[in-house]
Amino acid sequence: MEVQAFQSALLSMDRIRVGNLLKESLAREGRMQAIESLVVPAMQAIGTEWEQGRLALAQVYMSGRICEQALDALILEDGPPVATGPRIGLAVFMDQHQLGKRIVASVLKASGYRVLDYGQGLDAETLARLALADRVPMLMVSVLMLHSAMHLKELRQALGTNPEAPVLVVGGAPFRLDPTLGRELGLEAVGESAADAIKFARQYLGVPCPI
Numbered sequence: 204m205e206v207q208a209f210q211s212a213l214l215s216m217d218r219i220r221v222g223n224l225l226k227e228s229l230a231r232e233g234r235m236q237a238i239e240s241l242v243v244p245a246m247q248a249i250g251t252e253w254e255q256g257r258l259a260l261a262q263v264y265m266s267g268r269i270c271e272q273a274l275d276a277l278i279l280e281d282g283p284p285v286a287t288g289p290r291i292g293l294a295v296f297m298d299q300h301q302l303g304k305r306i307v308a309s310v311l312k313a314s315g316y317r318v319l320d321y322g323q324g325l326d327a328e329t330l331a332r333l334a335l336a337d338r339v340p341m342l343m344v345s346v347l348m349l350h351s352a353m354h355l356k357e358l359r360q361a362l363g364t365n366p367e368a369p370v371l372v373v374g375g376a377p378f379r380l381d382p383t384l385g386r387e388l389g390l391e392a393v394g395e396s397a398a399d400a401i402k403f404a405r406q407y408l409g410v411p412c413p414i
């Protein structure tokens with residue numbers, strides 16, 4: 204019901220209602236749960252409707268933009284998080300879907316990790332070069348299209364296998380839609396949600412000391 208209200212506010216471009224619904228959900232469930240239970244299913248439903256020809260791509264685009272703005276406003280309200288913990292490289296691999304990366308960046312920062320945001324649309328060679336030059340201990344990659352996911356093996360190879368190579372953590376819609384995809388691609392750390400990003404960061408890098 205609430206997801207439907209959020210979805211219809213997005214499609215009617217009612218930014219105020221979008222912001223209010225998000226704030227209400229946040230007050231009830233906390234930031235991460237509000238995002239997972241409202242933004243993710245609403246955008247997923249919008250994607251399905253577009254696929255079935257009931258929505259135009261422009262409506263999908265505008266819904267994404269409005270979510271980005273609403274989330275940015277919420278994040279800024281808390282003040283920019285100051286992080287001093289381990290560094291994590293983060294990027295959207297090959298495609299241009301940025302909403303998931305923003306959410307992952309925000310929860311990692313809020314948990315004390317320093318995020319090096321490499322942007323979006325990066326190919327395997329470019330991304331590996333950036334991560335290796337920065338010597339990040341972990342590289343998180345958001346992937347929204349199956350076609351992009353199919354190139355992750357190239358990224359894995361370009362990162363190399365020496366002990367200095369960053370731990371590769373991937374996430375995004377193709378892995379949520381097909382839970383076996385990560386295994387098929389030979390990837391070890393595959394996340395389905397922003398909470399999984401924190402889970403892997405803690406597992407491999409430890410919990411940052413509070414400041």
Ligand code: B12
Pocket residue numbers: 239242243246247249250251254260263264265267268297298299300301302303304306307343344345346347348349350372373374375376379393394395396397399400
């Ligand atoms: C919004 C959207 C767009 C917007 C993007 C706007 C933006 N600024 O991001 C626009 C309109 C630009 C767009 C364009 C296109 N899109 Co699009 N898009 C979507 C849509 C509807 C929602 C994506 C989204 O924002 N979801 C909300 C976020 C919060 O969820 P999320 O990214 O999954 O992230 C969550 C988790 O996955 C996880 N996570 C994400 N990353 C990571 C990383 C790590 C390390 C971890 C641990 C976790 C994690 O945490 C997040 C919070 O839970 C999806 C549908 C869907 N089911 O995902 C289609 C979808 C991804 N798009 C699709 C397509 C086909 C396209 C286009 C090719 C359309 C076209 N003909 O031009 C283009 C391609 C553009 C490009 N080159 O990248 C298809 C892909 C199909 C496929 N087989 O791969 C989808 C699945 C729609 C569909 N059902 O067909 N799109």
